[in-house]
Amino acid sequence: xxxxxxxxxxxxxxxxxxxxxxxxxxxxxxxxxxxxxxxxxxxxxxxxxxxxxxxxxxxxxxxxxxxxxxxxxxxxxxxxxxxxxxxxxxxxxxxxxxxxxxxxxxxxxxxxxxxxxxxxxxxxxxxxxxxxxxxxxxxxxxxxxxxxxxxxxxxxxxxxxxxxxxx
Numbered sequence: 625x626x627x628x629x630x631x632x633x634x635x636x637x638x639x640x641x642x643x644x645x646x647x648x649x650x651x652x653x654x655x656x657x658x659x660x661x662x663x664x665x666x667x668x669x670x671x672x673x674x675x676x677x678x679x680x681x682x683x684x685x686x687x688x689x690x691x692x693x694x695x696x697x698x699x700x701x702x703x704x705x706x707x708x709x710x711x712x713x714x715x716x717x718x719x720x721x722x723x724x725x726x727x728x729x730x731x732x733x734x735x736x737x738x739x740x741x742x743x744x745x746x747x748x749x750x751x752x753x754x755x756x757x758x759x760x761x762x763x764x765x766x767x768x769x770x771x772x773x774x775x776x777x778x779x780x781x782x783x784x785x786x787x788x789x790x791x
Contacts, residue, residue: 631684634691638680638698640769644776645702646672648709655713703730729771736764 650669663671680698684691706726742748743757750756 627688631681631688631691634684634695635677635681637695637765638677638684641695641698641702642673642676642680644772645698645705646676647776648702648705652705652709652712699733725771725775729768729775732764732768732771736761736768739764 646669649672650665653668654665680694684694739757740761743761748757
């Protein structure tokens, strides 16, 4: 039972991190010669998202020690795809949100990981305290997700700009 809940926790993390990665991938495909006919971009995105998350979920279920490495690999792939999209797509340069949002999202995630590691290794851990490292991990990841969403927002919804973007 306990492993099932851990698996669900990890699966949720995979679902969230794979979305912007595949969004960047889909953008590259849409706005370059790599677009394929016969399938809508949204259908292909959803199929890739489902396939990727099914495979990562199955890998984490079959080989539980891999679940953290899978998550780390997804984070690195997400950053790599976005950096590739920023170089390859001129439309990203025209209406470009401040890169600092993405840097802040990554920084919040790194800080969350440090806090989580200190907690799980029992270096800074006080089970009777109201302040828990794992709780802070979730809060900082929420901040990271919001910052990443704010970064991707103008690419996904160009007609709905947020106030803090340059026009």
